[in-house]
Amino acid sequence: MAIGVVTVKRPPERWSSSQPYFAILKGLGVSIRHFLHNLLLFARGQQDFTVHFPEQRLVQPPAMRGMPVLVQMDNGKERCVACGMCEWACPTNCISIFPAETNDEVERYPEVFDIDMSRCMFCGFCEEACPEEAIVMSRQIEIASYSRRGSLWHKQDLLVPVAELKTRLDHLRRQYEH
Ligand code: SF4
Numbered sequence: 001m002a003i004g005v006v007t008v009k010r011p012p013e014r015w016s017s018s019q020p021y022f023a024i025l026k027g028l029g030v031s032i033r034h035f036l037h038n039l040l041l042f043a044r045g046q047q048d049f050t051v052h053f054p055e056q057r058l059v060q061p062p063a064m065r066g067m068p069v070l071v072q073m074d075n076g077k078e079r080c081v082a083c084g085m086c087e088w089a090c091p092t093n094c095i096s097i098f099p100a101e102t103n104d105e106v107e108r109y110p111e112v113f114d115i116d117m118s119r120c121m122f123c124g125f126c127e128e129a130c131p132e133e134a135i136v137m138s139r140q141i142e143i144a145s146y147s148r149r150g151s152l153w154h155k156q157d158l159l160v161p162v163a164e165l166k167t168r169l170d171h172l173r174r175q176y177e178h
């Protein structure tokens with residue numbers, strides 16, 4: 001079979017793109033322009049660039065993925081039915097679930113639901129895999145601990161009332177509508 005050779009026409013090279021110093025000066029010009037603009041706003045008291053954490057906190061957008069948490073229903077129970085989908089989907093194997101049986105119509109619940117936060121990379125795969133909207137990415141990012149053991153979050157630590165997760169749940173439903 002004959003091989004067709006296609007010659008791609010390249011745009012003529014500009015003088016500026018062949019001069020590395022020109023690009024550096026252009027970049028410096030942009031930085032200086034932004035610096036002077038922000039300095040002027042700051043001098044006029046129109047902009048404060050520092051968030052004085054922890055007294056001040058940024059309001060995180062609903063799309064942000066903080067640590068995964070378990071949805072706690074109004075009756076105090078977890079929404080999770082211990083199907084194991086999130087455990088299976090997790091690329092870092094940081095979720096451990098031990099299911100148990102109940103006498104009600106749900107029939108299953110997680111007797112143990114642990115997440116090793118030192119291995120979690122906030123990818124959100126567990127949230128995507130869950131068929132029950134039972135595990136969602138919260139906006140909680142302050143999860144530092146002094147030991148590896150402290151990074152192991154158990155079911156009781158992970159439960160968050162459904163009302164507090166409304167923003168994220170609404171965001172997820174909007175995503176799946178499209
Ligand atoms: S966010 Fe990703 S890494 Fe963390 S528990 Fe969920 S699936 Fe695993």
Ligand code: SF4
Nearest residue numbers: 080081083084086130
């Ligand atoms: S995928 Fe959802 S329902 Fe299934 S075990 Fe994980 S959190 Fe529970």
